[in-house]
Amino acid sequence: MVYSLATHPHHAHYPPPWFSIAPMMEWTDNHYRTLARLISKNAWLYTEMLAAETIVYQKDNLDRFLEYSPEQHPIVLQIGGNNLENLAKATELANPYKYDEINFNCGCPSPKVAGHGCFGVRLMLDPKFVAEAMSVIAAHTDVPVSVKCRIGVDDHDSYNELCDFIYKVSSQSPTSHFIIHSRKALLNGISPAENRSIPPLKYEYFYGLLRDFPDLRFTINGGINTVEEVNAARRAGAHGVMVGRAAFNKPWHTLGHVDTVVYGAPSSGVTRRQILEKFQVYGDTAVGKYGRKPTVRDVARPLIGLFHSEPGNSQWKRKADAAFLHCTTMKEFFDETLVAIPDYVLDKPIGEPPSGSEDPFANIHSLLPPAYESRELELQYA
Numbered sequence: 001m002v003y004s005l006a007t008h009p010h011h012a013h014y015p016p017p018w019f020s021i022a023p024m025m026e027w028t029d030n031h032y033r034t035l036a037r038l039i040s041k042n043a044w045l046y047t048e049m050l051a052a053e054t055i056v057y058q059k060d061n062l063d064r065f066l067e068y069s070p071e072q073h074p075i076v077l078q079i080g081g082n083n084l085e086n087l088a089k090a091t092e093l094a095n096p097y098k099y100d101e102i103n104f105n106c107g108c109p110s111p112k113v114a115g116h117g118c119f120g121v122r123l124m125l126d127p128k129f130v131a132e133a134m135s136v137i138a139a140h141t142d143v144p145v146s147v148k149c150r151i152g153v154d155d156h157d158s159y160n161e162l163c164d165f166i167y168k169v170s171s172q173s174p175t176s177h178f179i180i181h182s183r184k185a186l187l188n189g190i191s192p193a194e195n196r197s198i199p200p201l202k203y204e205y206f207y208g209l210l211r212d213f214p215d216l217r218f219t220i221n222g223g224i225n226t227v228e229e230v231n232a233a234r235r236a237g238a239h240g241v242m243v244g245r246a247a248f249n250k251p252w253h254t255l256g257h258v259d260t261v262v263y264g265a266p267s268s269g270v271t272r273r274q275i276l277e278k279f280q281v282y283g284d285t286a287v288g289k290y291g292r293k294p295t296v297r298d299v300a301r302p303l304i305g306l307f308h309s310e311p312g313n314s315q316w317k318r319k320a321d322a323a324f325l326h327c328t329t330m331k332e333f334f335d336e337t338l339v340a341i342p343d344y345v346l347d348k349p350i351g352e353p354p355s356g357s358e359d360p361f362a363n364i365h366s367l368l369p370p371a372y373e374s375r376e377l378e379l380q381y382a
């Protein structure tokens with residue numbers, strides 16, 4: 001049976017996954033997610049990718065990798081891997097942590113990852129394996145499963161090949177939710193960062209999938225930077241919108257509008273001073289939890305963009321760099337650095353969202369690729 005995300009029993013009491021924060025290695029760690037949740041109550045959070053092998057080999061040490069505080073719900077665990085046995089074990093080991101969904105990484109182009117045989121985005125070339133992996137993951141958990149992928153790899157970049165991937169994975173496994181980073185990956189040795197900017201975005205492929213697979217759910221990802229664009233993507237039909245870099249680089253200006261503008265909630269009136277007071281309490285329990293790690297610098301890292309484009313921002317960052325060298329608690333760190341930020345900045349709630357930006361999806365339905373006709377369907381009707 002095909003579950004819709006919104007009606008799956010485990011999802012019923014959550015806000016709909018209209019807005020999610022992308023999985024980002026070394027960025028969406030516990031510290032960042034704590035900050036993100038203090039700013040938005042409704043955003044769905046994703047972990048960094050965890051390799052199935054890491055979970056399996058660290059099974060006596062799992063809290064360090066998998067623990068999070070209950071406020072972080074709804075939260076999705078992203079795993080990566082290419083070994084069915086390890087994917088099964090990893091899923092089982094993660095069950096007690098009660099993630100709300102398990103997502104499988106089929107989009108990472110990093111050679112470190114891709115070099116391990118077939119891992120990350122290379123898996124898009126082997127939909128049969130992805131379907132097996134998803135079936136194995138689903139068999140070892142009772143929460144929904146989803147796939148995050150790109151729109152193609154190297155010259156396997158036609159709309160039809162993308163549809164074949166989606167068709168095979170969704171018909172041969174219990175996967176009904178796909179997150180589409182709407183550019184292809186190049187495996188020719190360009191860096192992971194270049195692989196997030198050089199291949200062009202093709203949102204028309206995403207909206208083609210919505211048209212051609214009406215029983216599945218699709219979340220759009222890639223290059224979406226403001227809540228206005230999030231709403232525009234949803235107006236054009238996307239079930240969900242996932243934002244990565246903008247949510248990390250400008251957490252306040254992006255996430256600060258999510259509950260009101262995307263979810264229609266009344267403004268909470270929360271200020272950055274209040275958020276930082278709570279973050280400090282969290283931070284002082286986190287610092288040094290595992291011996292020398294994490295450091296104040298590790299815990300404070302997600303704050304780097306909190307004052308983006310505000311008066312005092314560059315002075316605050318300079319003070320932060322100096323403070324990292326000797327501060328041993330978050331309290332010390334804030335006492336030493338926040339003097340750079342004017343009180344009115346710290347005490348003002350998020351304002352109106354910027355408006356009047358262009359709608360990148362306004363014309364998208366006139367640009368769609370020709371409808372998908374699966375070869376299997378052709379055979380069936382021949």
Ligand SMILES: Cc1cc2nc3c(=O)[nH]c(=O)nc-3n(C[C@H](O)[C@H](O)[C@H](O)COP(=O)(O)O)c2cc1C
Binds near residue numbers: 148181
């Ligand atoms: C630092 C960094 C790390 C990332 N790590 C992952 C990851 O672990 N798993 C994954 O599926 N995508 C990863 N991505 C890709 C993002 O999830 C997202 O697909 C991509 O950044 C495009 O969205 P954006 O334009 O909104 O940033 C990463 C991106 C960045 C910038």
